[in-house]
Amino acid sequence: QVQLVESGGGLVQAGGSLRLSCAASGRTFSSYFMGWFRQNPGKEREFVAGISWSGSSTYYGDSVKGRFTISRDNARNTVYLQMNSLKPEDTAVYYCAAGRGPGIHVGPDRYDYWGQGTQVTVSS
16 A cells, blocks of 8 residues: 655746655555646546656656656655746646556556645746
């Protein structure tokens, strides 16, 4: 069982930056691939970024490439999402997710555990 707790969301002006953190419980964090998703009311959950269990591989959704960076610290059981050059369309609830196994996965159904989400609001 893995519990995930996100933090770092908030209100920021367009062009600004935020860093989200996701703290995981459990001693097997390093065996999970991790992902960040976002969702607005009435819309499907959107893949933002993913990282392999070792941190050696990352993958990004097209809308955030070049602006967001995912990283992880397995010693601290934490994954991060650095968000730069934020746009109003980045406004959403951001969720951290964990899945067992190798690789990186963009589909929400491949993830086994989810955090409660943190709100990010970007004003124009």
